Amino acid sequence: MKFMDEYRQPALIQRNLAELRQAITRRWVIMDVCGGQTHSLLRHGLEAALEDVLELVHGPGCPVCVTPAEAIDAAAELARRPNVIVASFGDMLRVPGQRGSLLQARAEGAKIRIVYSPMDAVELAASQPDQQVVFFGVGFETTVPATALALLHARQRGLTNFSLLVSHVRVEPAMRAVMQSAETRVQGFLAAGHVCTVTGYENYHSFVAEFSVPVVVTGFEPLDLINGLFECVQSLEQGQPRLSNQYERSVSPTGNLHAQRLMEQVYEIVDTPWRGFGRIAGGGLAIRPEFCEFDARVRFQLADAVCSSDVDCRSKEVMLGVIKPPECPLFGNQCTPETPVGAPMVSSEGACSAYYRYSRSNELTS
Numbered sequence: 001m002k003f004m005d006e007y008r009q010p011a012l013i014q015r016n017l018a019e020l021r022q023a024i025t026r027r028w029v030i031m032d033v034c035g036g037q038t039h040s041l042l043r044h045g046l047e048a049a050l051e052d053v054l055e056l057v058h059g060p061g062c063p064v065c066v067t068p069a070e071a072i073d074a075a076a077e078l079a080r081r082p083n084v085i086v087a088s089f090g091d092m093l094r095v096p097g098q099r100g101s102l103l104q105a106r107a108e109g110a111k112i113r114i115v116y117s118p119m120d121a122v123e124l125a126a127s128q129p130d131q132q133v134v135f136f137g138v139g140f141e142t143t144v145p146a147t148a149l150a151l152l153h154a155r156q157r158g159l160t161n162f163s164l165l166v167s168h169v170r171v172e173p174a175m176r177a178v179m180q181s182a183e184t185r186v187q188g189f190l191a192a193g194h195v196c197t198v199t200g201y202e203n204y205h206s207f208v209a210e211f212s213v214p215v216v217v218t219g220f221e222p223l224d225l226i227n228g229l230f231e232c233v234q235s236l237e238q239g240q241p242r243l244s245n246q247y248e249r250s251v252s253p254t255g256n257l258h259a260q261r262l263m264e265q266v267y268e269i270v271d272t273p274w275r276g277f278g279r280i281a282g283g284g285l286a287i288r289p290e291f292c293e294f295d296a297r298v299r300f301q302l303a304d305a306v307c308s309s310d311v312d313c314r315s316k317e318v319m320l321g322v323i324k325p326p327e328c329p330l331f332g333n334q335c336t337p338e339t340p341v342g343a344p345m346v347s348s349e350g351a352c353s354a355y356y357r358y359s360r361s362n363e364l365t366s
């Protein structure tokens with residue numbers, strides 16, 4: 001298949017769904033790791049079409065949702081300082097910190113600019129030498145190479161007024177945290193295809209061996225998801241947990257080696273707090289000491305982010321697959337996209353916003 005539409009062909013979807021249903025003998029619990037997959041499963045009516053035979057739960061793969069509230073507060077605090085501009089992707093602006101969102105801070109006069117790439121922030125720094133420009137870098141391995149490249153460009157250009165406030169996180173340690181949770185019921189994973197585009201998937205061999213669960217690298221279109229689920233179900237039904245790749249058009253076993261070298265040059269792996277989850281061993285990336293002049297936490301003497309949880313928000317249980325968003329008592333009443341209590345209701349990739357947005361009565365893509 002060459003075109004995206006081909007991965008949404010109704011006849012193929014119906015045929016593959018029927019094959020999937022035939023392959024299932026018990027109601028397995030399968031977690032899609034990525035928020036993009038969650039939204040696609042709901043938007044295209046796949047979850048509703050399978051809910052009588054499979055339990056699909058939705059993992060911690062929304063980067064905005066897991067960025068600690070303290071990091072948002074730190075960005076807002078920086079943006080209030082004289083001669084400091086904070087540049088951020090737009091989807092971070094509405095996420096509540098402990099002291100409000102960046103949007104609220106901006107309304108109160110904090111200097112916050114929306115940019116579309118970290119390089120835009122480098123250009124902003126170059127054009128405003130009398131201002132300190134801080135790029136607020138969040139996200140998984142998909143966004144890390146771009147912030148690493150921005151830092152290296154800024155250094156090459158001799159910019160002394162550019163720095164990064166990073167809250168980068170890594171997917172595999174979060175899946176590990178899911179499996180190590182006493183509450184987990186997850187029996188198989190759809191791994192996030194776009195992250196594997198960067199990292200490859202060889203690192204999942206040890207994960208599959210350690211936890212005896214299948215991991216299927218999966219894309220985002222309806223046929224990608226059905227085929228990923230089919231492979232996961234087959235592995236479970238055969239009692240042979242294995243690693244496989246259903247996203248071969250984008251993902252190779254070793255991934256993007258150039259991007260990996262950039263990440264390794266600039267960042268080191270650290271234990272880090274995830275919003276809702278707590279501290280995850282090896283779950284994040286920090287700027288290496290040799291680049292500390294570009295680390296906003298060092299430059300502006302900020303404290304490290306710490307663990308905290310949102311009062312009343314049950315995002316941890318949602319991200320562990322213990323409950324689904326509608327089981328949270330606040331879902332749809334106190335907590336809506338207009339009045340979010342927790343980050344998963346804000347983000348375009350959050351599981352709670354996906355459930356709120358796509359009603360369970362969705363028709364199968366047709």
Ligand code: SF4
Binds near residue numbers: 313325335342345
């Ligand atoms: S519905 Fe709102 S309060 Fe409940 S888990 Fe989701 S984001 Fe948190």
